[in-house]
Amino acid sequence: MQFAGVVGQRKIKRQLAAMADEGRVGHAILFCEEPGYGALPLAIAFASYLSCPSKSGGDSCGTCPSCNKFRKLIHPDLHFAMPVSSTKTITADKKPVSDLFASEWREILTENCYLTEQEWYEHIGIENKSGIIGVNEAALISRKLSLRSFEGGKKFLIIWLPERMNQEAANKLLKLLEEPPQETFIFLVSEAPERIISTIVSRCQIFKLSPTETEELSAELTEEFDITPEEARFWAGISGGSLSRARVLIGESDKESEFFKPLATLLDGCASRDLMKIINFWEEIAQTGRERQRAFCEYTLEFLRRALIIQAGTPEISNTPPAQKEFVTYWANRLKPAFFIKGYDALNNALADIDRNVNSKYIFADLGNRFFLSL
């Protein structure tokens, strides 16, 4: 992992490189971020930079033996600690610590170093509970860092989500920060620094990441997804500078696009007083499963919300994806103000009926009729 692999964050990369070049790196650094700004890849890239003997132009070389091991996350002097919990295979009596999840960690991180806490828990199969960094972990950390460096250079410990440390673990880590082993760097990557005990925070150099720059984030999204630069800028904008958030939003909009056709059929049928179109609409949607029916209603509620905001003359805050702008704007100009409340009511009734297992044909024939009468 090089700085080049971290999306945006130009300023902080420059600061870190300069600090390393001038030999001013403290033994403990706390990186604070909102999920998706890239603090974890940044911390790894920084360790790689400090370790690389051939760095130039503000980045590690990417090709020397050290860089290669950092890229594959197999450098013996790079240690990680992250929240874990007991799973089906690693039961509580085995005292779960990060090392027992090392291969899962490497696997997910080489695929996506912008992983979220929830993605991590899902990956190790504990999605219904939170992980912790416990006292066994802290004891292991102390032992590891007291050993000599394997490669004779610097040692690194990256603690991901230190806010998940319990009190006992935090006290042990504090001792380590008070008497740091030689040539050892501890990087804490936190999304909630206010939940870390202040005595730890006060011993760290603090770097607060800003949202990823729109330009770089858009470029990354254009590369990852099949979208236009205009769409990429839109998603980068509403993600608040978070790559992981932008990915989720784009994924959701893909799902949304499948509801576009039935909604267009319904609205066209109502506007042109074409009952056949409305019957087609409800027969088709009634054949799908409850989850899709529910998602269709939610999509249509969101459509109405966007149309209403556009009608109110503030399209810039409607968060309408570029691909749907034309459609939503067209209907925003056609729908009567009185329609919105009736439409909301009809959709909320339909949602309640879906939950009550009412016959699907009845639900959507009723929805079609209500739209027909109100539009």
Ligand SMILES: [Zn+2]
């Ligand atoms: Zn290198």
